[in-house]
Amino acid sequence: MAKARRKYQRVTIKDVAEYAQVGVGTVSRVLNNSPHVDETTRERVLEAIKNLGYMPNPHARRLSTGSSQLVTVITPEMKGDFYQILMSSIDEVLVKYGYSSLLYPLYNEKKFEALKKSSDILLSTDGLIVDGVNVDSVMSHILNPQTPVICLEQDSDKYDSIMVDNYYGGVLVGDYFADLDMDIFVVTHRKSHELESTVFDERLEGFQESLEKKGRSIDKIYYVPLDWESTFEVARRIFFRFKRCAIFTTTDYLAVPIIEVARTMQLDVGKDVRVCGFDDLPIAQVLEITTVRQPIAEMGYLAAESLIKRINKKIKDKPKKYILKPELVVRNT
Template sequence: MRKKGLTIKDVAKKAGVGVGTVSRVLNNSPHVNPKTRMHVLKVIEELGYIPNPHARRLSSGHSGIITTIFPQMVGEFHQLLLMGIDRVLENEGYTSFVYPLYSDNRYRFVKESSDFVLGTDGLIIDALNVDRLLSQYIPRNTPVVSLEYESSNYDSVLVDNFYGGMLAGDYIASFEGEIFIVTHRPESELESTVFDERVNGFIESIERKGKKVSEIFEIPLDWLQAFNIAKGIFRRVKRSLIFAATDYFAFPIVEVARLLGLEGKKDFYLCGFDNLTLSNILNITTIKQPIYEMGRMAGEILLKRIKGYSRKPRAIVLKPELIVRKT
């Protein structure tokens, strides 16, 4: 049985060799005398020492681990993003460790401890102002890619959310009715500003066409609140035009319309944002953003940095597109 707290130093001491020699034996290095190798392996067996694979990776200077930090993880969006990242990493033998911040306590851990980058070959940070919130806590030579936020210090991969909002505005403004926005209200500095960008683009578009928003509803990422807001809109407005700044809000809005017997493109118009799978199933008009592609590109850029690419950081901005369906 392995003794509690047994380390590679204990093995080296009992074997009468240096720690480096034990490390080379554990990593099956050819640069070890055969007799010394056999002696060290015998001591390892006698002590019951079980090597820590993570520590072994660290000693080689290559962990094979990428840390991905999300502010939160909600539904299919983050799943698709992570699938794109993982597909690239796995092909190169890497494993991703996912750390969602969720709360100020988890953010405090990142600020107060270097453990979140311990043994990682690179970082992918999603939807956070990495320059303001995290940059000072990241070791200088750690490769980093910023997703959904244009960083001044690191490579960035993002979607033009303002343009996406304008596309939604162009669509909605072409119809007659009262215009409403249902969007997410950030609850901490950790959350993304993408919703503000979408709303700002939408408002600019409809104002260019001489129209204005009747009301903006800012709520947490909560289906029930979106559901209740939709009930209020549909019951007091004869013909409503709604921009949902995420498909996550568009789904309950369509459900309310169904329950009230309202028909899309007749009694109401709705445009979401994301183009998640359920948007297609429910025939919701939406703004498609290339979620999987964003993740894939972030993984590819990070791997280039890990392999030594050293040119100045650049931003890749992907364009969303309008997908017109039955709302």
């Protein structure tokens, strides 16, 4: 009977209560992770939820409790381990306060159009963390003014913003490369639409201006999509002509294929070829890549803590701006 009902109609909290032989209030307390439920009863309710395939309705939950206990995280296209580290740190804080997260990646304009047309995602959340997208210019017209928002990697006049000083990170690499007696190249990604982050441009700007102050310049800038195939091709073109050079990649994700191509062409990485990335992702640590370390986990912790305070109205004053400093980590490359 339970299977037939699950197939043709939505399972309700009342169905779960009947199945577990408890009251509706008990099921609600389990869903809200209340400590006032004994472990045996909790396990019985969780088993009922699993067997019936029950999915909580965030709209109904918001109407009954005033809160969905849900935070939505909106990101641009995701590449590499950056977002895994960021989301893990955000979730660590949210779980502590009894919240769960919903990740909505804006891969392209279609995803953004779907977000604008669907009210479910924006209305059924207690708060938003938006990464890499300029909320003030791109999203302000579709947001509920009452919903707390935290902006990551983008400045905002309306909401709290948490940023890493990417320009300063580029300066650190420029200062380091200026003393190298080598041709200097940059492999980076150019922002092609409004949903993409500006961090790569900021890193490049700091790098370029640092070199110019020291009487050096970039010999060539290569713009690539955020994929390894394109970066492999660029690396082959560089090393076909230059056997001695220094390359700054504005993310570790692009440094990996460059180093691989250099090694397959029998170039000594760290001597003939110098490579510096940006982020200090786990792959950079494993391959001992020189890079700029940005505090990714700290950014996630701060974003989640700030959002919870806004949700609970513990912070009521004007928007705050947090700027975190990166650091250069010199390794074998």
